[in-house]
Amino acid sequence: MMTPEKSLPESTLLQAAQSRMPVVLQDFLRQQNPSASRLSEAMLYAVTNGGKRVRPALAYGAAQALGAKAEVAEPAALAVELIHCYSLVHDDLPCMDDDDLRRGKPTTHKAFDEATALLAGDTLQALAFLSLHESTLDASRIRQQVAVLSRAAVDMAVGQALDIEAEGKQLDLVALEHVHRHKTGALIRASVAMGAIAAGATAAQLAALDVYADKLGLAFQVHDDVLDVIGDTAKIGKRAGSDIAREKSTYPALLGLEAAQGLAVKLHDEAIAALEPLGAAADPLRELADFLVDRDH
């Protein structure tokens, strides 16, 4: 949608994250070896569900943009993905979105049971913080990462609560952005910040990357709303038009479809512009932004 003059870009960051994360997640969960086998199975199921691994890709990319090796950001990538996976398990529960399918597979509470899914989510959140401790970074960087990740986890849950309160109401643009900045934006920003902290970012570098992450997060959400209107169920893994069916406020509903598409482009371009000071090392992050806002799946 964004760049019709060129073919759909690939993202090396997403490819790397998609190949690394299943291994890293499984190794970490096995190494923790909790003795409750059904719970362990549910956690493994929840983390190996074919996710896009956008957040780990952002953590890797932020470290690389600062000249560090991607591996430096691996504990950060693991931690943000554990938080993301926990949130999906809880979001799917009957008292929340009550979804039976995620990416075409039964949700965790359907494949197991509600109590196990609840506990799997709870445990994955705790494991995210445990995983940070196990990195080889110095204590002050770990402390900073704990602060960033816990703040994001709080904001994400607050965003979910705001989203529930907003159902059936017509939000204005400011209120809708407020919901999304909490619900999805906070963890996307944290993913970039965690990778940057792992690489020893300066305050100026952190600030530039944070603008990138903030704009990208919103662009991603606007694009997701657009896909909900124009996409088909097979490609996006949920029922097309499901937001409308749930009476959720969306960007296309507020702005019209064309203006919403334009907003996604604008936010994408602002995200790219924020990377200017980082030079060519930030190319993988640019490529990722192109891919995420161009994506048709």
Added chain:
Amino acid sequence: MMTPEKSLPESTLLQAAQSRMPVVLQDFLRQQNPSASRLSEAMLYAVTNGGKRVRPALAYGAAQALGAKAEVAEPAALAVELIHCYSLVHDDLPCMDDDDLRRGKPTTHKAFDEATALLAGDTLQALAFLSLHESTLDASRIRQQVAVLSRAAVDMAVGQALDIEAEGKQLDLVALEHVHRHKTGALIRASVAMGAIAAGATAAQLAALDVYADKLGLAFQVHDDVLDVIGDTAKIGKRAGSDIAREKSTYPALLGLEAAQGLAVKLHDEAIAALEPLGAAADPLRELADFLVDRDH
């Protein structure tokens, strides 16, 4: 029950924790000021539910036992209580214990709704880790506390899962201890360790305090099982005999009532013995153990 020759001891640690914690918890939640008002209300409700504040008392007591001021352990006390409160909110949910009342008041999902209770628990867990970051301890002690607390949060959820798997089955003593060491013991040990870390404990001090916490945690659980048989509903805040109704394995069921009471005494005495190297500074912890295993409420 333990010491019939003297009157019921008071615990200065519990008194301090019960007077400090409501203020500390409310101040912290208000300072975080999440913008979802219903969620904030649910969190405040969940943390000011008349809890005994045993875990904060242990954190304070461990710091004092090492010659530090109790205030050093306040962030630790806050963090462990946030984890405890989150676990109660989730344990009460319909898919778990499905309890309508806790300490005679509606449970959080009854006072609010299930989605809000789920998110309140999720947020309280994240806030526990955020609260650690906000202490004035040096980064290496905070890192150590994050490791201890996240490990305990994992073990606690594993214990819940083990407990669910065990329902309707007859566990032997080893298996029952395994469940309790995870479900309740892990956070009790973490509470003591977190307070001790705040006070700059040596490895030997940590080890002595950990034996105290481990024995006390088990003594507390055995005593709780005994109270479920002999206590009355008004005093213990749940239906007497409710464990039997749920076909849960208990110490009285496994050992007989008298032997279970004897085991509580033995564990209590082992807890006290472990404090020997710490001298008179550990008196408040001794007093707390006396109170907890003597308690009739």
